[in-house]
Amino acid sequence: MKFYFAPLEGVTGFTYRNAFADLFGGVDKYYAPFISPCVNDKLKGKEIRDILPENNSGKVNLVPQILTNRADYFIKATKQIMDMGYTKEININIGCPSGTVVAKNKGSGFLRDTDAMDRFFEEIFNWRDSDESGLDISVKTRIGVNDAEGFSEIMEVYNQYPISELTIHPRTRKQMYRDTPDMKAFDYAVKVSRNPLCYNGDIRTVMDYENFAKKYNVEAVMIGRGLIANPQLVNEIKGQEKLTKEMLKQYHDRLYRDFEKIMKADKHLLFKMKEFWNYVSWNFEDENKCAKLVRKCQNLYKYNLAVEEIFGTMELK
Incomplete structure (x- = not known):
């Protein structure tokens, strides 16, 4: 099993990541809080400061994340990020539940329009393939906006494209971080997904992880609040000493x-x-x-x- 550190805007920036990597580690990938490109030709200093190579320890295997619903913005930002040295993987955020984000049909708000999602992915993968960069494009998603009734249509879109890894947080946007994850929806994803899956949601203790791992054979789990609360959690899962x-x-x-x-x-x-x-x-x-x-x-x-x-x-x- 691979372990990923989930991004949390305003919390898991480079200062936090560097300290965590030095003192705890054990994480295979760290996902940066999202960058939201706009009409500007270039991302500005403040927008990219968090992922500047000089600000990130060599111990941090960092994956930049982009939040947008426009393929041209994604491509423009990705080119600049690749020029900074991030040539392995870029993650697309289709999960953020923030009201200001959703109002712009970005993040989990993008899930309302599967036709637009389809056009978006077609354009960015056509660009990726023509560029021959070998860049992996991964996705972090929720299962719907107000409910999970349209999740099958969402999965149909994802299944049409060679997404390197699909991280599913099985909650709707409406749920935010409340209630329990919808594991029936995740079961469905496990059954139908043509892309490798990563699970994200409510792994806060070793027991939470063990209960999940007994039932699911996926390649990775992404942990956010559980690791922020207990930075030793992944190491505890691997059998090391408990947090002191x-x-x-x-x-x-x-x-x-x-x-x-x-x-x-x-x-x-x-x-x-x-x-x-x-x-x-x-x-x-x-x-x-x-x-x-x-x-x-x-x-x-x-x-x-x-x-x-x-x-x-x-x-x-």
């Missing part, structure tokens, strides 16, 4: 130092570290108290006192 407070503290301190170097104000650093605790507080026995201690901090002095208390007095589950 020492590991978590080392990780926290590395991220704090690295973010401190690039944040323009204390409040930005505080916000970023609070975001970190939104996920990792789950590891503690009294996760609510842990989260509350951090949440009520209004400055870095109080934040550092709260972190000292957490690591000094609280135990992991």
Whole structure:
């Protein structure tokens, strides 16, 4: 089984990925948060800063991700990204459930129009084949917008094209990250897909992974929030030691130092570290108290006192 780190906009940027790769690793691929190309001839500095080779450790096998519903935008952006050295794989985001994204018929909003999806894929694969670059084009998708009734039509589109890997998050856009994944829809994908499959959704513990692996023989799983909460999760799945407070503290301190170097104000650093605790507080026995201690901090002095208390007095589950 291969393990992929899912992209999460605003969280899994290059600072985060580099620290994770140095201290934990175990992941076969890291998918970058999406780039959304527009009418401009070139992607701007801010749009591509996260994937600049000089910003990413050599330990990070990074796959750029593009969010668009226009083939010409995809091709234009892909050419520039390939010129940066990313010549193996580009991922297409057809799963983002954000309201602003969906309103533009991008991300999971693209799933509303399978005819447009078909034209999009036909154009980009015709370009890819004529270019003879050997580039792999992978896709991350959901199973529908409001329901999964049209998932068979969506799969028909995907099956017409040589997608290198189809990552399925078996929820609709409407579900966001609520409710349980629709495993009947994933069963259907396993049955009919002509392309290699990767599963994404609610793998947060070793038991979650083992229960999935007993039933499904797919090539890869993509883990997002589970790995953000427990950065040792993939290594635990592989039989290594469980996450310890020492590991978590080392990780926290590395991220704090690295973010401190690039944040323009204390409040930005505080916000970023609070975001970190939104996920990792789950590891503690009294996760609510842990989260509350951090949440009520209004400055870095109080934040550092709260972190000292957490690591000094609280135990992991």
